[in-house]
Amino acid sequence: DVKVTQSSRYLVKRTGEKVFLECVQDMDHENMFWYRQDPGLGLRLIYFSYDVKMKEKGDIPEGYSVSREKKERFSLILESASTNQTSMYLCASSPWGSSGVYGYTFGSGTRLTVV
Amino acid sequence: SQKIEQNSEALNIQEGKTATLTCNYTNYSPAYLQWYRQDPGRGPVFLLLIRENEKEKRKERLKVTFDTTLKQSLFHITASQPADSATYLCALWGGNNRKLIWGLGTSLAVNP
Numbered sequence: 562d563v564k565v566t567q568s569s570r571y572l573v574k575r576t577g578e579k580v581f582l583e584c585v586q587d588m589d590h591e592n593m594f595w596y597r598q599d600p601g602l603g604l605r606l607i608y609f610s611y612d613v614k615m616k617e618k619g620d621i622p623e624g625y626s627v628s629r630e631k632k633e634r635f636s637l638i639l640e641s642a643s644t645n646q647t648s649m650y651l652c653a654s655s656p657w658g659s660s661g662v663y664g665y666t667f668g669s670g671t672r673l674t675v676v
Numbered sequence: 677s678q679k680i681e682q683n684s685e686a687l688n689i690q691e692g693k694t695a696t697l698t699c700n701y702t703n704y705s706p707a708y709l710q711w712y713r714q715d716p717g718r719g720p721v722f723l724l725l726i727r728e729n730e731k732e733k734r735k736e737r738l739k740v741t742f743d744t745t746l747k748q749s750l751f752h753i754t755a756s757q758p759a760d761s762a763t764y765l766c767a768l769w770g771g772n773n774r775k776l777i778w779g780l781g782t783s784l785a786v787n788p
Contacts, residue, residue: 565719603780604720604765619775651719664710664722665776672717 564588567652567668574675580639582671584652591657593635594665595619595627597648604651610635611657642675649673678704678777682766686783689756697751697782699766704777706770709742709749714763714781724751728770756786 568583586593594609596619606619608627616627624646628636635654639646649672653665681700689695699709707728712720726733726742726749733740739752753760763783767776 601780604778606775609775649717653719662708662725664712664725665720666722667719670717670719 565652565654565666565668567650567671569671570669572671572673574639574642574673576643576675578639578642578675580642580673580675582637582639582650582652582673584635584637584668585633586635586652586654586666587633588654588656588666589632590654590666591632592655593629594653594655595625595635595637596651596653597621597646598651598670599648607637639673644675647673647675678702680704680766680768680777680779682764682779683782684780686785688785688787691757691786691788693756695753695756695760695784695786697764697784699749699751699779701747701768704747704768704770705744706768708769709740710767710769710776711738711740711749711751712765712767714765716763720765723764753784758786758788761785 565586574580592611595607596604598604605621610616610629626638649670651670652668655663655665679702710725711723714720724740726740737754741750763781765781766779769776
């Protein structure tokens with residue numbers, strides 16, 4: 562069964578900490594995505610990557626950075642966590658090419674609370 | 677701006693009935709439309725994809741229609757079961773930016 566695995570289901574961090582969220586997929590997918598999901602705001606794209614070492618900003622990249630050193634791993638970094646970054650973070654992947662042709666495979670999500 | 681609207685109110689139906697969820701869009705010409713299921717506290721799960729030149733797609737008890745004139749997709753679950761209770765999201769793709777545009781989802785509750 563194909564999988565996208567996120568390193569933590571729940572995380573509590575302090576304001577100002579540097580936070581790393583890890584995502585690994587075993588499907589050899591080229592495209593990987595990081596979203597956050599908040600009630601009433603839906604899924605918002607933070608960053609995406611369509612190849613190793615490539616990244617593109619999504620709709621809300623401020624306060625975040627990403628790293629993709631290997632094809633199967635896409636990391637999201639909160640440079641200095643703030644309370645407004647408390648959210649559900651979802652990683653997804655899809656095969657290369659027209660990403661609209663293929664459904665996305667999502668991880669189970671990381672519920673991050675910044676205190 | 678591009679906009680996707682799904683029924684904001686939760687849909688409650690009786691077990692065995694057909695559930696119909698709506699996805700409307702404006703200022704957009706999607707090439708593909710996707711439907712996902714999301715359970716509380718979990719990531720969305722891909723269900724079905726329909727192309728702009730397809731009017732209807734079926735998968736087991738699921739049926740999706742796509743009307744590019746009305747700018748609307750309908751998602752049907754026939755013979756609904758309590759296990760179908762979840763939030764259902766639609767997403768559109770139709771450009772070169774490699775991004776899906778997501779609706780906010782509709783919550784479905786199937787009562788025994």
